[in-house]
Amino acid sequence: MICERAQLRIGVLFALPQERKPFRPIEAAQQNLIVHCSGAGRENAARGAQQLLAQGAQYLIVCGFGGGLVEEVMPGTLLLADQVLDGAxxxxxxYKPNVELFWQAQQVAPPQVCLQIGPLATVNRVLLNSAEKSAFLQKLSAIYPEKPLGIDMESFGAAQVAAAHNCPWIVVRAITDGHRDSMPFDFNVLTDTQGRIRPFPLLLAVLKQPQNLPELLLLGKRAANAAKMLALYLQNLVAVLQEPLP
Incomplete structure (x- = not known):
């Protein structure tokens, strides 16, 4: 009698459906994945991580969009976090990822994906322009010895939960805006508690500032490309994560 080895259960945590969209065909081909969209923000991410662990996840991949804080972390780049800092x-x-899992994550980027490695900071709001990003970097330089290369709004909350449960985790963010880029509108007031765009307030914002519409469309294209790069990377990553770590 041949006993089949149980597949490793991999939890993949996104914040928003648009981050997940290109990954859905990969989900269908990998039966050992548990995928969840938590909504934006560290509290939502912490709850999402708890849910994935309760469903049996043995690894946790925290992923989605992020912003760049330095020149080399540009739109379309993926940032693999060697540490996650609390930006607030x-x-x-x-928090630092599991050494073995982090090593594997460094090896699997396909040729078309630019993978940067370095610290990531989690913030509580969208940083809207280069001035806000520069001020944030200056503030953190007085707290942390290594400056973050990018920012997001979820990873610290998810990493905190994973670490508390001794679950190996990594964080990879797909960059949608660079350190010199500005948001076309203030998304801090145009989104709901899950981070989803509220259509009517966005429409009003566009009507009030129609000159910003091209920048909004450009951001949408960058986000779609970032999500595609993320899916290509994740496809390779989940393919190699089939055995428990030593």
Whole structure:
């Protein structure tokens, strides 16, 4: 009698459906994946991580969109976090991924994907322009010895939960805006508690500032490309994560 080895259960945590969209065909081909969209923000991400662990996830991949804080982390780049910093803390709060899992994650980027490696900071709001990003970097330089290369709004919350449950985790963010880029509108007031765009307020914002519409369309194209690059990378990553870590 041949006993089949149980497949490793991999939890994949996105914030938003548009981050997940290009990954859906890969989900269908990988029966050992547990995928969840948590909504934006660290609290939603923490709840999403809890849900994936409750469903039996043995690894946790935290992924989605992010912003660049330095020149080399440009739109379309993927940032693999070697540490996740709390960007809202007044003293250092850091989580680092599992060494073996992180090593594997560095090896699998396909040729068309530009993978950068470095610290990522989690913030509580969208940083709207280069001035806000520069001020944020200056603030964190007084707290952390290494400056973050990028920002997001979820990863610290998810990493905190995974670490508390001794679940190996990694974070990879697909960059939609660079360090010099500005948001076309203030998405802090145009989204709901899940981070989803509210159509009517966005329409009003476009009517008030129609000159910003081309920038909004460009951001949409960049986000679609970033999600595509992320899916290509994740396809390779989940293919190699089939055995428990030593």
């Amino acid at each position: 803390a007044s003293s250092p709060q850091v």
